[in-house]
Amino acid sequence: MSEADVILLDGDCGLCTRLAVFMTPRMSSAASLRFLAIESEEGQAIISTFPQHIQDADTVYLVRNNKPYIRSSAALRFLFYMRWYYAMWYPVGWVIPLPIRNLVYRFVARYRHRIFRKPASCVFPMPKTDQG
Template identity: 55%
Template sequence: MAKDILLMDGDCGLCSKLANFLHPRLNKKNSIKFLSNSSEEGKLIISKLPKSQQVVDTVYLVRNGKCYIKSAAAIRCLIYMKWHYKILFPIAWIWPLPLRNIIYAIIAKYRHKFFKRPAYCIFPDLN
């Protein structure tokens, strides 16, 4: 069974912290493959997506062959987590997509300001 793929910015401190938070809390180990969206494999996956989804500098989740981006990808990560995190999914999903993406855009804009860039991409270590 192929793993679902989570593509994030490998040079982002917030993305690294989120991956470090998510990885030990996964419901099933190795259910997600973490990739940097600037890696060769990440670029190849993104290039195969429809042009409307080829957004620079965002998070992607490829789940069962379907791609989710921005807040939809971030919130869907809850599905992979243990039950006490998983119950937050319907609460987060009920918010309207435009509002979720506005909040996502604000966080994305200031993430480098508040989170130090990692010395290296940690994603290969998590797979």
């Protein structure tokens, strides 16, 4: 069992990088979450332990309590690591049916490289800040 949960993000994605940089200082002080690039050796090793249909998803992955989540489910569960005023939005998002959430997620994922510039360098893994 890992000591921290892991979120695997595209290290070449400007949106992923910006969201991680924005959210890191806003995480709960009790949160235990590591950011990793999907492309990293450790990221690929983690993904290789998932069932094949999850490995083939080519998306954001969240491993929470040793269970993998993908797409909008991963993004929504990320709120559990945030301070209360972000985490309170989880039930609101969960009311939206999964097919609709994933449709929106896939739309954003398809166009993210056109809208957000590729970062100059991968910022993952990112240290968790000690802000509370």
